[in-house]
Amino acid sequence: MKTIGPGLEYRGAMSVHWNYIDIHIDLLRRLWPESVRLTEQFSEGAREETRRDEVTGSPYRVNLAVTTWQGKEQMTLWTDIDAAPRHIAHKSLVQRREQMVGDAVQLTFDVMHWNRINDVEDPINMPLDLTDDVEWQINAPDKDAEAA
Structure with a gap:
C-alpha cells in the first residue's frame, strides 16, 4: 500500500493543508513533464490509504479529495481527514x-x-x-x- 503521510514539510514545518500540496503539484506539472504520471500515482496512493478509528475500530480513508477548477484546468486537492475543516x-x-x-x-x-x-x-x-x-x-x- 502506498501512503502519502500526514502532510507536506515546507521550510521545516509540517502542513496538513492541501494548499501547499496544490502548489507543489502545480510546480511539478510546469517543471517536470512526467509529473502527470506522478500526480496519478500520488492520487492512487492517497485514495488507498486507510486508518482504523481508535474508538470504533472501523476503517476510514485517510485522505479526502476535492475536485475543483482553476481556470480551464481541473485539479484534485487532497487533505488529511483528521485535519480537514x-x-x-x-x-x-x-x-x-x-x-x-x-x-x-x-x-x-x-x-x-x-x-x-x-x-x-x-x-x-x-x-x-x-x-x-x-x-x-x-x-x-x-x-x-x-x-x-
Whole structure:
C-alpha cells in the first residue's frame, strides 16, 4: 500500500493543508513533464490509504479529495481527514456521493438496455436503495479479525 503521510514539510514545518500540496503539484506539472504520471500515482496512493478509528475500530480513508477548477484546468486537492475543516470535508463527501449517484444512473441505463434487448427473459430488477446493504456491511464480521 502506498501512503502519502500526514502532510507536506515546507521550510521545516509540517502542513496538513492541501494548499501547499496544490502548489507543489502545480510546480511539478510546469517543471517536470512526467509529473502527470506522478500526480496519478500520488492520487492512487492517497485514495488507498486507510486508518482504523481508535474508538470504533472501523476503517476510514485517510485522505479526502476535492475536485475543483482553476481556470480551464481541473485539479484534485487532497487533505488529511483528521485535519480537514468542515467545509472541505463536506465538499469532498458530497462529491463522493455525487459519484455514487452517477454510478446508479449508469447502472439503471445498463439494466434498462439489457431488459429491452432481452424482452423474452424475466427482466432484471435492480433496486437502488442501498440502506440495508450498507447496514449489513457495517455490521458484518471484520474480515481482518477473521483471518487472524
